[in-house]
């Protein structure tokens with residue numbers, strides 16, 4: 001929807017959460033700059049072969065080479081889900097995309113809970129299975145972009161918190177009915193396993 005220019009319909013609650021998230025981002029980047037002698041924040045990434053562009057939250061230099069740091073803040077409920085089940089696909093795919101496109105071998109996904117300041121850090125290496133999955137999904141986006149069409153909906157529980165649901169369903173009732181019938185996201189091809197990461201838990205003062 002982004003590449004075809006369909007805007008997001010952001011409610012006031014989501015806007016407030018985004019503003020809070022932006023403040024936390026700045027604080028986190030300052031933390032990194034204090035802790036690492038070599039740290040670049042808001043690093044632009046653009047690749048014509050992949051056909052993507054974006055901005056990495058940070059790239060830090062470690063004794064074993066550069067590492068991408070992707071930072072997210074989530075509500076307490078989501079944090080618990082992540083604690084129990086591992087990173088969200090949307091977060092993980094973003095980190096893996098940066099690793100693949102930037103040819104950077106390792107990175108970390110840092111997830112902070114608002115407002116408790118609990119933190120999970122998922123350390124990862126570039127995963128070729130994820131690179132392949134992302135490549136297929138991006139090629140699909142490009143194919144639909146070329147003919148200016150949206151692909152089929154991929155209905156799941158995620159539609160309930162999607163800020164574009166009004167583009168996909170004619171009413172809340174229709175959305176809820178469809179989600180009830182297809183609660184689990186089943187993209188094509190299916191999502192690779194989230195494996196090979198180590199995780200640490202902190203409370204940030």
Ligand code: SF4
Nearest residue numbers: 153154159162165168
């Ligand atoms: S409402 Fe559902 S199908 Fe439509 S864009 Fe959002 S997540 Fe995808």
